Amino acid sequence: MAVCAFLSKRFPLVRGRFCSKAPGLARTVVRKLWCASSRSQLRGVEGNRGLTGKVDRFGGVTVDLTDTGLPEDISEGAFSGLLRESLVRWRAEGKVAVWLRVPISLSRCAAAASTHGFTFHHAKHDRAVLVLWLGEGESQLPGFATHQVGVAGAVVDESNGKVLVVQDRNKTTNAWKFPGGLSDPGENIGATAVREVFEETGVRSEFRSLLSVRQQHNHPGAFGMSDMYMICRLRPLTYDINFCTRECLRCEWLDLAELTRTSDTTPITARIARLLLHGLERGFGEIDLSMEEIPAIYSGRFYQLYHRQLPSLVTHI
Template sequence: MENSEGFNVTKDMYNGLTIDTSKQDWTEAIPDGTLQQLEGAIENWKKSGIRALWVKVHKNHSSFVSVCVQLGFDFHHAKSGYVMLNQWLSKDEDNRLPGFANQYLGVAGFVVNDKNQVLVIQERFNIIQKHWKLPGGLADEGEDLAVTSRREVLEETGVEAEFVSVLTFRHQHNFRYGCSDWYYICLMKAVGGAINPCPQEIAECRWMDIEEYENHPSLTDTNKFVVKCYREHVARGSSVAIVPTQVLSYNKKTYHNIYSIKSSGNTEGNDFSLDPATSQGDTQASSNIGPSTSLAS
């Protein structure tokens, strides 16, 4: 943090500056003359070679948004408690400022029990006619795929299930608000709990024979394809799984979960709790799920 032109700013590696209103010597009110001060500062920053400006405006300083807009800033994104604006200053380069996140991440659980049944739901609210589908939903911020799959299955159905493998995923565009959408389907094994559907979201929940589910008239083409992927997985003898391995990041300050194809007998060292603080490399997940006979025929 440094003071530049009367503002407390943070300089980034790309020669840009960020003004965070919570870091300024302000009370709840924006000081008189701030518009003129910022206008002069922008001109001086341009002359000194600053390429871009970011302004993070917290809710208690929301009147500063008007100041920024008057001086050429545009909206970048908003989250709970603040809005971010930016402005490209360099006249010698095209605007290189990155856009905000434009992809959703959702996860569903293909949960199988020892009777070769799959856990399915009907949602209370549908944009199309009611149909059977897999439990799932959006990942929370900072949440890994395996964690999301367990949470969503438990929240929507009351059934406890453990992650086995990524089964398949869908990538579609022009989803909500023009964003794209990644939707991962995780193969899971039921380990406990009784069906107790969420009354706010779920109209009906049940265990259904996989053949009945596959041939149900309400099933979408996407869900039919997911069943096909499961059958192919079983036909291979459930010999491989797509599972995460925790690998140190480039700065060696955190772990990243890197998903790869592994044989079902070679998942040692893969911690499916996905918590680096507790990872001991001794948690194993078997991909040997489903009936012992091939379902491919």
């Protein structure tokens, strides 16, 4: 599930199972993230022989090779033997999955694990996580992040109906588009839009609303993953253009009506330009998705929710 109660990102997960209520799904299995409400639900440390792992409430075992006291120079063969012995025990105990957390310095253990069927789940910086499904049928374990998030900022000068657009330097065909770029990990989309607009154009602005969302799969430049592209409406705080010449060929305040008519733009920019022109003429309230801060139940933090701002919502808050 997307909204769940995991309190630790190191907690092993088992996502879903076959659901008897969905008999018509031939190839689509029911995949769910079973959420643990607390790390305290880890049932302790086990292991007399072989590797030592932590058992989670879903019947999975996690072994962190930094915690096992393995010699730094353990050979692939020695580790393979340890793992083989452990797997026999875990299978006998009915465990459904094994997670291996492998520091990059012990990567040879990943090679050894692959001979027992382990594959990479993900890897970041100096750590890889491998996984082996021991349960019935195909793996029901949750995958890793699937999307990158790109954000564009449409900075509209309401005083003269112009919008800030750029042309990339590195494209074979030049077309007007809104400045933007990839969201950094942990960065809110509004902050990405404001940052990217400033970095590309030198114009400072502030977030006003989310306008549009686009999902694209197998996105070029996303290492085979998907791309979620968000277009935000921004209000300019400064107007002088001082664009990044290494990235942009051109940068201008362009008349919105002209941007809706020109063929010298991308389909998505043309579509958003029409939205913006409508907003300029009839009020941005007709096109905006407003942002609200809402408290997260479990973490104590806040998140941002974007949707239509309605009069009835305002009175209910």
